[in-house]
Amino acid sequence: MVITRTAASPAPVASGEDRHRLGVLTGVAALGLDALASCAYGPEAIVLALAAAGAAGIHLTLPVTLLIVALLAVLVASYRQVIAAYPDGGGAYTVARRNLGPGAGLVAAASLVVDYVLNVAVSVAAGVAALTSAFPALLPWTLELSLAALLVVVGINLRGVLAGGRLFAVPAAIFVGALAVLIVVGLVRGHPLHPLPAPSPVTVTASVGVLLVLAAFANGCAALTGIEAIANATPSFRADRAARARRAELGLGVTLGALLIGLALLIQLFGAQPTDGRTLLSLLAQGSIGTGPGYLVVQFATVVLLMVAANTSYGGLPVLLAKLAGDGALPHVFGLRADRQVYRAGIVLLSVLAGGLLVFSGGQVNVLVPLFAVGVFVGFALCQLGMVRHWLQHRGPRWRPRLAINGMGCVASTVAAAVVTVEKFTEGAWLVVLVVPLLVALFAAVQRAYRRIGGDLGVDRQPGSPRPATSVVVVPVVAITRLAEKMLCTALSMGDRVVAVHVVFGTEPAEVAEARDFQRRWVSWQPDVPLLLLDSAHRVLGPPIARYVRSLSEEHVVVLIGEVRPEHWWERVLFNRRGAVVARFIGRNTDAVVCALRFPLHQPERTVAR
Numbered sequence: 001m002v003i004t005r006t007a008a009s010p011a012p013v014a015s016g017e018d019r020h021r022l023g024v025l026t027g028v029a030a031l032g033l034d035a036l037a038s039c040a041y042g043p044e045a046i047v048l049a050l051a052a053a054g055a056a057g058i059h060l061t062l063p064v065t066l067l068i069v070a071l072l073a074v075l076v077a078s079y080r081q082v083i084a085a086y087p088d089g090g091g092a093y094t095v096a097r098r099n100l101g102p103g104a105g106l107v108a109a110a111s112l113v114v115d116y117v118l119n120v121a122v123s124v125a126a127g128v129a130a131l132t133s134a135f136p137a138l139l140p141w142t143l144e145l146s147l148a149a150l151l152v153v154v155g156i157n158l159r160g161v162l163a164g165g166r167l168f169a170v171p172a173a174i175f176v177g178a179l180a181v182l183i184v185v186g187l188v189r190g191h192p193l194h195p196l197p198a199p200s201p202v203t204v205t206a207s208v209g210v211l212l213v214l215a216a217f218a219n220g221c222a223a224l225t226g227i228e229a230i231a232n233a234t235p236s237f238r239a240d241r242a243a244r245a246r247r248a249e250l251g252l253g254v255t256l257g258a259l260l261i262g263l264a265l266l267i268q269l270f271g272a273q274p275t276d277g278r279t280l281l282s283l284l285a286q287g288s289i290g291t292g293p294g295y296l297v298v299q300f301a302t303v304v305l306l307m308v309a310a311n312t313s314y315g316g317l318p319v320l321l322a323k324l325a326g327d328g329a330l331p332h333v334f335g336l337r338a339d340r341q342v343y344r345a346g347i348v349l350l351s352v353l354a355g356g357l358l359v360f361s362g363g364q365v366n367v368l369v370p371l372f373a374v375g376v377f378v379g380f381a382l383c384q385l386g387m388v389r390h391w392l393q394h395r396g397p398r399w400r401p402r403l404a405i406n407g408m409g410c411v412a413s414t415v416a417a418a419v420v421t422v423e424k425f426t427e428g429a430w431l432v433v434l435v436v437p438l439l440v441a442l443f444a445a446v447q448r449a450y451r452r453i454g455g456d457l458g459v460d461r462q463p464g465s466p467r468p469a470t471s472v473v474v475v476p477v478v479a480i481t482r483l484a485e486k487m488l489c490t491a492l493s494m495g496d497r498v499v500a501v502h503v504v505f506g507t508e509p510a511e512v513a514e515a516r517d518f519q520r521r522w523v524s525w526q527p528d529v530p531l532l533l534l535d536s537a538h539r540v541l542g543p544p545i546a547r548y549v550r551s552l553s554e555e556h557v558v559v560l561i562g563e564v565r566p567e568h569w570w571e572r573v574l575f576n577r578r579g580a581v582v583a584r585f586i587g588r589n590t591d592a593v594v595c596a597l598r599f600p601l602h603q604p605e606r607t608v609a610r
Contacts, residue, residue: 021238027248028255029169031233034119034226034312035256036172037305039179041126042068042223043263044280049216051274057212058273064216065264069257071412072224076253078384078409079231080246081402085390087242090323091232091316092383097327099386099393102447103440108382109324110439111375112232114432116317118375119225120310120354122368124149125361127307130279130299146363147355149307154351157314160342168308175301176255182288182298183262192270192287197278218423221416223260225376226309227253228383229316236315310354318346328450329443374424374432377417384410471495471556474592475529476545476582477502480521483599487562488529490597495558500531501548505539541578542585549590557592559583565600 022030046064050057079091086094092112097105128146132139156167186192230249237244263284266272270287272280285298318334322343325335334345361368387406391399421429454460473495477484484500491498500522504515515533522531534544549557561579566572579596587594 022236022244022248023238024244024247024251026166026169027230027237027244028252029166029172030236031229031248031312031315032226032252032256033168033172033305033309034123034229035224035252036176036259037123037126037309038223038225039256039259039263040130040279040281040302040306042220042260043267044274045219045222046216046264047267047272047280048274049219050212052215053212057216058271059268060213060216061267062261062264064213064220065260067217068220068223069260071221071416072227072253072257072260074405074409074412075224075227075380076249077405078387079228080249081406082231082383082387083234083242083245083249085387086231087234087245089231089233089235089319091228091320092379092386093232093320093323095386095390096382099389100382104382104386106329106440106443107436108379109320109329109443110436111378111382112228112320113317113439114375114435115225115379116313116320117350117353117357118368120150120153120313120350121357121361123306123309124153124354125358125363125368127303127305127309128363130303130306142363143358146358150310150351150355150358153308153310153314154347157311157347158342158344168311171301171304171308174297175305176259178294178298178301179259179263181294182285183259183266186266186269186284186288187262189288190269193290194286196270196272196283196287197275214419215423217416218420221377221420223256226312227256228376228379229312232316233319235319313350313354314347317350318343321346321349324443328447330446374417374421374429375436377413377420378436380413381410381417384413469555470497471558472497472499472552472554473558473560474545474549474552475500475560476541476562476579477531480518480525483562483564485527486599487560487597488527491558491560492529494560495556497554498529500527500529501534501545502531503534503536503541503544505536541582542589545582546586546589549586549592557590559586559590559592559594561594561596563596563598565598567601571601 043061043065046061046068047058050060050064082091082095086098088094090097092108093105096108124146128142128149131145132142138145227249230245230252234241234245237248263281266284266288267280270284272283272287274280275283279302281302282295282299285295289295289298321330321334322337324330325332331345334343334349336345337343357368384406388403388410391403391406421433425433471494473491475484475487475491475498477487477500488498488500502515502518505511519531519533532548534548536544545559549559561583563577563579564575566575583594583596586592
């Protein structure tokens with residue numbers, strides 16, 4: 001037998017798919033918002049830690065920032081190599097699974113899942129916090145505003161990753177441009193335009209030392225979350241995907257590093273310190289460009305960017321979940337891609353989890369921030385360790401300098417992961433340490449279930465040759481109607497033998513007479529199909545039919561259930577839908593194949609021959 005298949009031309013399909021994929025600029029806008037938005041809270045987190053040592057600690061802002069930017073440079077270089085070596089996406093999960101084993105891959109995936117979910121919740125809550133700071137009257141509606149902002153981001157991402165990239169490119173460009181102007185003007189002037197507000201009273205509780213620097217470093221590492229998202233979502237880019245993703249990764253790293261260093265210079269130049277009711281970025285904007293329209297642009301752009309920074313997770317996590325689904329660690333529904341290149345199941349799951357965190361925390365940022373950045377550095381460390389083993393095994397061109405880069409990334413990420421976990425453990429990081437193993441156990445349980453199902457189905461094994469087998473079709477009949485005629489016509493074409501069954505309720509004289517009348521009309525109809533009456537003492541349909549089905553000796557048993565399809569939607573309430581109930585009961589309690597035959601109403605009567 002020859003099977004022919006008509007294939008569409010590949011070029012139009014590819015170009016059609018590429019229309020909904022990312023370029024370099026839209027890739028930075030869609031996947032780099034989390035990293036860019038960290039400029040609004042990363043430097044402030046460093047200053048808050050250093051303020052424990054008073055003015056002497058504030059002078060360490062630039063050295064700590066340079067240390068974080070150095071780690072950023074190593075991570076960017078490392079992830080550019082990850083993109084080149086593994087352009088199919090998945091980032092840390094793919095690298096760890098292929099080089100360190102399935103267990104390490106699942107740990108990396110679980111860490112990234114936690115970080116992505118937390119990123120959505122923290123970004124939305126931080127944006128709403130900035131909004132309520134500007135408009136205190138909105139403070140009682142913090143949770144409602146957070147959930148509304150989340151729904152807006154979800155709706156945009158359901159229209160495709162490219163739609164989000166194009167839409168969010170505008171606030172990202174305004175934010176970066178405003179910060180660049182703020183930094184340049186402030187550095188050129190060399191002093192604040194107006195004296196900054198007096199800092200909040202601070203009790204000096206620590207001295208300048210290694211522990212203080214480590215605490216500030218741990219706080220500032222929040223600025224590096226999201227730097228891995230481009231490597232995770234490389235398949236979302238247009239062809240040549242790896243080259244475009246590498247350029248986007250480099251552009252994101254350079255922009256973020258320059259902004260962090262510029263803000264650190266301004267902090268030390270202006271002597272900015274934490275002030276109650278004011279963000280550090282607003283203080284720098286006031287000192288650099290005053291409180292006029294430029295100040296309002298910075299504040300408004302910050303609010304918008306913080307809210308939409310959650311888009312990074314929507315670009316990265318659904319792709320990661322699709323990779324996990326492809327490897328059998330999650331239900332396969334997470335690997336289904338709809339139009340516009342959207343993994344809808346992943347988007348819905350991320351939204352539900354992030355919404356749950358917002359409800360749990362009441363939309364309060366200070367409840368969520370201690371959980372942030374722990375999981376991502378575990379993924380960083382495993383990814384870099386996997387790349388070290390990759391270069392040792394494959395040894396391609398220039399493998400030694402590449403090995404050195406990933407080796408430095410592995411050491412730096414491991415140290416950062418340890419510092420962040422220890423410093424934030426009692427503040428809530430213990431919860432992440434608990435959740436990651438639970439997610440790994442969940443992934444492993446799903447994989448075991450799929451292996452068991454695959455064994456039962458004979459996946460990856462050649463089945464035996466098809467052969468004919470005896471079959472019987474059981475047709476439950478409620479009344480002698482056109483529906484019964486249609487069901488029997490269909491059943492006669494399906495099996496070797498057809499049996500019609502009719503359930504009889506009770507032994508009352510009226511019910512017995514009704515059963516005899518049905519049997520008489522059946523004989524008068526002469527359908528050439530035997531009729532079997534089944535007694536039901538409890539006045540239910542499913543159990544007596546299931547008992548009869550289990551008693552049959554044929555190899556294949558098919559139960560054909562008839563359903564009426566009304567012409568108008570409101571007519572559905574006129575039917576009892578007992579057929580669906582019977583179908584579910586038989587499907588759960590027997591090995592029979594249950595088929596449904598839908599009979600449309602208001603259909604012209606046709607002869608059996610036709």
